[in-house]
Amino acid sequence: MRCQSPGCTSEHEPQVISHSVIYRQRRFVIHNLPANVCPDCGAAVVTEETTLRIGHLLDSQAHTEEVELVFAV
Numbered sequence: 697m698r699c700q701s702p703g704c705t706s707e708h709e710p711q712v713i714s715h716s717v718i719y720r721q722r723r724f725v726i727h728n729l730p731a732n733v734c735p736d737c738g739a740a741v742v743t744e745e746t747t748l749r750i751g752h753l754l755d756s757q758a759h760t761e762e763v764e765l766v767f768a769v
Contacts, residue, residue: 697741699734708732713740719754722763726750729767 697708711733716725729750731740742750749767757765 697732699737699739700741701734701737701739704734704737704739706734706736708734708739708741711740715740717750717754720758722758724754724757725764726753727764727766 699706699708709732711731713729713731713733714725714727715729715731716723718724729742730746731742733740746767753765753767
């Protein structure tokens, strides 16, 4: 997949990343997240399915003290 960042012409590559998100006024760090990442500019893209799974993961963990989550592939 070609990178969509302005001025970048590289191709995205599959990688596993860590991503932080603020949800219900709490910051969560999600590890082991599959994404397509541009090697030049660092832009990361996740699939719609992954985004939906992140939403479910956050919903299930929103009331816990845990702020670092592991995404099960």
